[in-house]
Amino acid sequence: MSIHSPKALPGVSRRTAVAMAGGLLAAPRAQAQKAPWPQQPIKFVIGYPPGGGGDGVGRPLALGLERRLGVPVVLDYRPGAGGAIAAQAVAHAPADGHTLYLADNGAISVTPAYRSVGYRPADFSYVGGIGELPMVLVAHPEVQARDIRELAALSHTRPQGLSYASGGVGSIPHLEAEMLRLQARMKAVHVAYKGSGQASTDLISGVVDFAFFAPTGVAQHVQSGRLRALAVTTPQRLAALPAVPTVAELSFPTLQATYMSGVLAPRGLPAPVFERLSAALAEVLADPEVVRQLEATGLLVGHRAPAAAQEAFEKDLDKWRALIHAAKLKLD
Template sequence: MSLNPLRRQLVRTSTAAAALVTLCALGAVAVPVASAQDWPARPVRIMVGASAGGGTDVIARLFAEKLSESTRQSFVVENRPGASNTIAADLTAKAPADGHTLLVATNTGQAIAPHLLKLAYDPLASLEPIGLIVVVPNVLLVNPAVPASDVRNLVALMKASPGGFRYASSGVGSTQHLAGEAFDLAAGTRATHVPYKGSSQAHVDLIGGQVQMMFDTTSSSMPHIKSGKLRALAVMSPQRSPELPDVPTLAEAGLPGVEMTTWYGMFATGGTPPAVLAKLRAEFERAMALPEVAARLRSLGGEPGTLDVEGFAAFNRAEFERFGKLIRDAGVKVEK
């Protein structure tokens, strides 16, 4: 007795499906996976853990522009400020691992906050290093109304008014916060810490006189320094900044050993396929090699990164361990 047409069709379909499963198991048929050819298949999000207008935001938008040009796909910056840059990092760590969510991070979120906050992700395992963008010095800023022409004058004023000087930061556990703690220890002063959700918000109050000082990055504060809205008393790097040649280092100003720099790097979601990471890193390196990108990064007072991906990964881990020790030694804790 022969099969009717419908039953014959069902048999053929079942047989073909079984054959396809067998071929896939043998590797004879390619199964769609994320690949270098697919990336970027749709707009890419670049997460930023600080508010618009700050140093991280400026750098992220620079790379969004250049990556959009080279890949002919949209790269969109999303600002998710707060929790010492870790909100953006958390979203990146938990995004689909396909290269369509990136993070421009700083050592605040990568190396400092993990030792102060309880995080729902592992900053070393859940985020894949792409490349080091730039290292910039922190700079001691004051409102122009503060009657201090140099660091020694400022220290004298602060000692005459313990707790009376308020310094802003982009959040508890940020490099700005730790710089202020280190400054107080070295100078024998006691300033009041006022945390904000990013440098741009802190600048408003610093310019307005609600706070008197800040230990911000040059990448964020340079426009205000050059416009005269804020006055730079010292940079916290070992050498003077080429963009601020007349501003002394803190060591030159009488406080040796107090150094603080902020680095910016790009990361992808942990577990992103190697083929996608390879193309992503190639596009990142292409952008870094552009003369206009290097010039822009230097105009922010920074030194463009030169580490390869292995070097950056090692640097990221070393910074995590270094700041962890500093935080434990200094007894820095999150205020509750």
């Protein structure tokens, strides 16, 4: 089929006719470029298997975002490497607003502190912070210590010091215990497990002496007397363990540490998409029912605006990187 130059209409110059025809051809393209977002389902990437802690946080957020954005928000599980597999997938996804990441500081500001991964913390758009999961320092009841200083003193009465458990090398509880060891000048040996489940079982059995865990995993054991809680890692005491002092109350304020959560996207989102996403997340986190569901996981819900969320993750990276250097840890 041949294409002919447009003929001039009566009273219209040939040049004007050409311009009019070009405008008609360009109109569909301009409309496509200005099509409202989102135009397809949004993937919400989670770095842990189905049924884990990521579900308890991811599902309420996904449903809340669905209601506000008008398209399905589908959970996409990418487990492995402490969340680094998921983080890498999102960092290299198209920056069109159709891929989100339920991020935590384990993948964003801990793993990059000690080994090379296929992304940098700067490779993301920080849509906003969700909240923080605190940790509690717990010991077996036969460990004769009621606070951090007594725990440190006790460690020097044993030839090998005290033993502490974690759910894996390079995990936040591992690094927090190393920070405790340095700041309290303790003698302590790390016993790494493949997950927090076996670590807590062995702590309750007395195989190891102490550990840091999320309160949701150990509060019932503290209340039953099977474990003794020495401190919480938050600025304020926890409602679930109101009698347990904070690390700051025990004169160790720099031991404050939590699992931080946020919603991230690939770097370079168009400004209108980024603004709508961040506004939608803020609305979701202001919904009392969503807050109730998130708090049921142990999360201390607290929305952070994009800039504040990015700053929090960056400061966390600096903290763990400094610790790894000071403690001369070999984590890779």
